[in-house]
Amino acid sequence: MVRIDWGRETLNYTDEGTGTPILFLHGLGGNANNWLNQRRALADHHRVITLDLPGHGRSTGARVPFERYAEAAARVLDRINASNVSIVGLAMGARVGIALAHRAARRISHLTLVNAYLTLPPDEHEKRVALYDLLLQRDGARRWADTLLEGMGVADIPGIARGFVGSLDQIQPLHINRIFHEVDEIEQNNDLRDLDIPIQVMIGERDKLIPASSTEELLTMIRCPVIHRFPDSGHLPYLEEPASFNSALDAFIHS
Known part of the structure; x- marks a missing residue:
């Protein structure tokens, strides 16, 4: 990984391959290594960039507010002088991608939102708040992880579940x-x-975290969205079906 300064913080990122640049943005609690399958498969014909967002992975910045995450991503793009960039963001990373595309419109060519939402129905919102407030409780991190794995629809995939629980520390x-x-x-x-x-919206249909109503609401805000559904995947189609995910992404970028 490459390390660069960003104010008082340091950001870690990878930059591999040549061709059309793609910036991958992980979800909350994730890191750049979440995209290993994409880095290995796509760097043959793309410039693949992955980033540890502030306070994640090896990047410092646990006190950096979320509203500055797009600024951090823009700093990396400035450093590597990347333009005509396709952004791929999962959940929180999708929200960073929206902010980055809005603030740096001239350098962004495509945006892929993976299992993203902007608002939740009141009952689902209450459940999500309660889920993340488990992290404030003594020994709540494991209960948070188990509940999240079930919600993501990946609790029955041993490799993903083991990796997620193993990353809690x-x-x-x-x-x-x-x-x-x-x-x-x-x-x-x-x-x-x-x-x-x-803008492409990727939907894992086994994902229980994102209600259908929130997905439909998201789609109404996008001009002519490209929709790709993964009937057999949950929240993490890039891990569950990497070949299909990569193929759909490649087709969208070159359409």
């Missing part, structure tokens, strides 16, 4: 809880409506 529960609430409160409806670039 790398997260800071208070940090993850705080960022969840900041993402939950930020308003991006108008930012998404303003985007005038091709």
Whole structure:
């Protein structure tokens, strides 16, 4: 990984391959290594960039507010002088991608939102708040992880479940809880409506975290969305069906 300074913080990222650049943005609590399958498969014909967002992975910045995450991603793009960039973001990373595409429209060519939402129905919102507030409880991180794995529809996939539970010692529960609430409160409806670039929405149909109503609401905010559904995947289709995921992404970028 490459390390660069960003104010008082350091950001870690990877930059592999040549061709059309793709920036992958992980979800809350994740890191750049979540995209290993994409890095290995796509770097043959793309410039593949992955980033540890602030306070995640090897990047510092646990006190950085979520509203500055797009600024951090832009710093990396500035450093590597990348333009005509396709962004792929999972959940929280999708929200970063929307903000980045809005603030740096001239350098972004495509945006792929993976299992993303902007708002939840009240009952689902209460469940999500209760889930992330488990992180504030003594020994709550394991209960949070088990509940999240079930919601993501991947609890029955041993490799993914083991990896997720094994990464618990790398997260800071208070940090993850705080960022969840900041993402939950930020308003991006108008930012998404303003985007005038091709936008693809990838949907894992076994994902129990994102209600269908939230997905439909998201789609109404996008001009001519490209929709790709994964009937056999949950929240993490890039891990569950990497070949299909990569193929759909490649087709979208080159359509």
